[in-house]
Amino acid sequence: MNNEPTGLLLAHRAMLRDLDRCADLTARLALDNSLDRKRAGAIAAYLTDFCDSIHHHHSAEDEVLWPVLERSAGAHVDLTELTDDHAVLDPKLARIRSGAAALATNHVVSAELAADLADLRDTLHEHIADEERTIVPLIKQYVSDDEWNRVEATIRRRGGKMSFEVPRILAVCTEQELAETRKEGGIPVALMIKLLPLPFKRRESLVFGGAR
Template identity: 50%
Template sequence: MPNLVGITVNHRSMRGDARRFAALLRDVADGRTANTPARAKAIAGYLETLCDGIHHHHQAEDDVLWPVLEASAGAEVDLRELTEDHRQLDPLLDAIRRDARALAVTPGDRDAAERLAGALGVLRDMLDEHIEDEERTLFPVIHRYVSDADWNKVEAAVRKGGKMGFELPRIERYATPAELAELKRMAGPVLRVLLAATRRGFARREAVIFSA
């Protein structure tokens, strides 16, 4: 049956990033964390890439996974609510990008930080609800009906267009040791090489954003 460890970690990384940035921006808006120009610029860059990645993920689901499920499972799957969730996400992602850019221009603007914190809180809650629903309803259907060949097409579509320097280090952050070992087994030595090549730059940006 299809191996869902990759999409599971991807889902967890989106939810985890939304949660920790919502908390960080709440601290900035409430004055508990100083928002230096360097931090504000790094936050804007990270959130831009995160929003692009979330959009790419659900677009790949709409364009590739949904047709695979409809062809494989037919009446066993109802995608209407999940599709509507995707439609609601895009305007929110646009608002987060816009508010993050505005905060980078005026890092000390607490009102701008408040707007961004609010949008990230909405994103956190939407992703939690949507992904829990998707995994609960679709993962059993994928296991039962989707072939390995079709699932490989879905995973290829999700990987295509992704920013590896951003996506790969987040695997180490959010995967369990067992999941990371499984991903390395599936990908072979190339994953170890790519993780080593991207780890340091990612850690530097993390330090700018989340250091005290």
């Protein structure tokens, strides 16, 4: 077996990109809160969608991927530390959601919200590095292509906001990864690739301004 978990790695790449730019954005705005109602609402909505995306990702790992790894790799896998990491994420996400709700109401990025995003960024950078170092080799060695395809299909059926997820994934794809995604996804994926990025770029422009 030499299964490359491209979807997992792309999700991580998109997550890390957003962690960095959301933490940087809120750190700047906490020092200079010159926000109008529209941009404040857009940032708050983006942060809320981002928290939902992170929750969906780590819940899918806990409930879908981890059981497959434990069954396939047996004694070769110990997921205790990664599971413990996931357990601390939801309180962190809850604080960011609360800060985003206050931002939408008050049009002010609080120092607390900026600090919470910096903390989440640091936590997940470390966690994702640990996960890719330990889990990816196990997937390649012990999980068959068919089993991995079932994992990805199950995770897709669990939902997720495609108008948010797809453009963020596309933004971190290499040309080769994009070509493979088009080939494997067929017409539905081709349509999403064509239709979803433009409105998302407008959303990003409002949220991040000139920063990408």
